[in-house]
Amino acid sequence: MMMKKTNKSSQGRQKIPIAKIAKRTNLQVTFSKRRSGLFKKASELCTLCGVEVAIVVFSPANKPYSFGHPDVDSLIDRFLARNPNFNISLADSCQQLGEAHKNASANELNMHLTRISNQIETERKRGESLDKLSKTSECWWENPVDELGQDELRILEAAMEELKKNVNEQANRIWMESSNTTSIASSFFMMNNAHHIFENSRSSDQVGSDSINIPRAYDFGFAGNIGLF
Amino acid sequence: MMMKKTNKSSQGRQKIPIAKIAKRTNLQVTFSKRRSGLFKKASELCTLCGVEVAIVVFSPANKPYSFGHPDVDSLIDRFLARNPNFNISLADSCQQLGEAHKNASANELNMHLTRISNQIETERKRGESLDKLSKTSECWWENPVDELGQDELRILEAAMEELKKNVNEQANRIWMESSNTTSIASSFFMMNNAHHIFENSRSSDQVGSDSINIPRAYDFGFAGNIGLF
């Protein structure tokens, strides 16, 4: 109806091929916009369908960004729990650990235990989500484990041996329960501008939880703030 | 130009509020469509900007779906590598393990070692990405570890004690390297219809790698294919 404005301020969205963007500045802008779009889509999916979503993005400069509802770490935990060899015993596990270490470099060793201790800590922090399952387990295995310092492994090894017998039945019940319930206890979103920490500082940079957070400076003991988005 | 068809077959896209969808069937369809959309957006972001993205979604029925470029696990590893307590020793780690186990239920115990063995396996499978770092490590720690069966832990414990001294320097170098390179060696996408395995079967259901994969049936020893998306 209206005549087209002569000083057309924009020709609107242009079609671009899905291939690596050449222009650095362009790429940067697109990365920001599409990352936001992706996180928005994710949060909509969470709300609309009552599901849980975690996203991790590493920028071209290797800077991590993340979105998580209810939070990235618990979802990663849960995802990693899809278990290829569920019937492994603690002894086997430790043997594997040893085997792996035999052929590992110093760095690999560190990463091993980095990851393992990380897992353990995360594990310890939750556990409330597993409370409902506690009731179902017999306590026979708790008795022998009492004052285990360095010998805990042996004892647990034996316990595990027994434990294996109950795993499948238990697993069955767990899965049945989880597939019957649609309730995803969820109360907030988190969009994290994630970060690497090699010392012990922990900067948060989380977006979400109703409002946008205030960006914080990174705290690298050795490198300061890594540039480039 | 064309007159509008009287038998309008559709009123097109309807606006819906971003709130939990009430109708189960509707929710299911929306979940599928939007999940696909999300994964597509993610893959476009990867291609356009040369970045790495991992997504994990748990459906209302708790079934995990995932997208990852180049793959979910390595990105999760990398993400988890932002390490709150990098200086922990293997001894500490094992003690923590023991402590945690002391207060854990049978299921929790299994999940502990499930996760740990999982981590170990993942770790063993890669390592090629860390090859460049192998050179930098001294081999002093390899000598004592030779015929370690049940005693591997003690030996490694000692080794770790020494190893701690090199960690920070090593970490520094790793981080420097990774933040200086923009090259994200990437050659394919993976869209995993992930799964829980409580026995030992490993179904892949991976989409991507240039083409769409052929869906496979799940292989649960106890429950067959778990319904609901």
Next chain:
DNA sequence: GCTGCTATTTTTAGGTC
């Protein structure tokens, strides 16, 4: 569950500030 359809909403490329 899926594919296809279509009308509409939503995203976003390329600008400017």
Next chain:
DNA sequence: AGACCTAAAAATAGCAG
């Protein structure tokens, strides 16, 4: 890096099969 603008491109709600 953001916020805003425009108009074209892309995603998708509701329905059919």
